[in-house]
Amino acid sequence: MIETSVHEFANQFTAPVLRQGVRQVAVAAVLAALVVGISHVRGLALERELGMALIRGLVQIVAMGSIVGILLTVDFLWSGVILLFMMAGATWISKNRGEGLPGVVQVSFFAIITGSGSVIVTMTLAGAIETTVRNLVPVGSMIIANAMQINSLALDRFRGEITSNRAEIEAGLALGASSEAVISDHVRTGVRASLIPVVDSLKSLGWVWIPGIMAGMILGGENPIYAALYQFVIMAMIFGAGGLTSMISSLLIGRYVFTDAEQLREIDANPTE
Secondary structure: OHHHHHHHHHHOOOOOHHHHHHHHHHHHHHHHHHHHHHHHHOOOOOHHHHHHHHHHHHHHHHHHHHHHHHHOOOOOOHHHHHHHHHHHHHHHHHHHHHOOOOOHHHHHHHHHHHHHHHHHHHHHHOOOOOOOHHHHHHHHHHHHHHHHHHHHHHHHHHHHHHHHOHHHHHHHHHOOOOHHHHHHHHHHHHHHHHHHHHHHHHHHEOOOEOOHHHHHHHHOOOOHHHHHHHHHHHHHHHHHHHHHHHHHHHHHHHHHOEOOOOOEOOOOOOOOO
């Protein structure tokens, strides 16, 4: 099985379509070089930054393509391991936005794995995601990445709410209010703020923009109506996973910011990432 996987992976580098890809990259590089040239003529002093960004982008995307090529050769059972690893990476990135909040790592991991994981499993069982590595890993990664972004926004906004309204929260506690009561409004604010980007994306879907999956399916010869329906399914999955992640994360982190004696812990408003 390993030899077969290695052989399939090696074949990706000898595919005739790669020559076409290299030609397309060359044309795109000419256009990019034109921008760099204009930057030099106009004295913008961006040539080095633009050049390095283009080279870095090409190297990184080809490296990712190679990694995906390896992933597509493994058995389906490895999909769960790959997605779990992605969730761990998403936790590590997302927790930086909540740096300074107690329990941010465990809360982020539980929220992301529960929010995105439940959506991936449900939609796979429903047949919306095919049970192949080629389908499950790319679609699952989109769901996880968006759950990560929404979790980051929720944590960042919640931390801002707590640090900005500390006096009000402590006054409520002093008057005998429960910890859940004094931060309930701040939790709701964090959740609402974190969902604004995905809600705006849903509002503009098909009107302001045609997302990549739909465009790719249409270019690949798929029925445009089915491509539109499937794109909506993807957006709905992203919204569902992000909403669950945001709510779980905000509710749990709301408990960690208080001591057992229901006193508000010290939280750094501007932690160093």
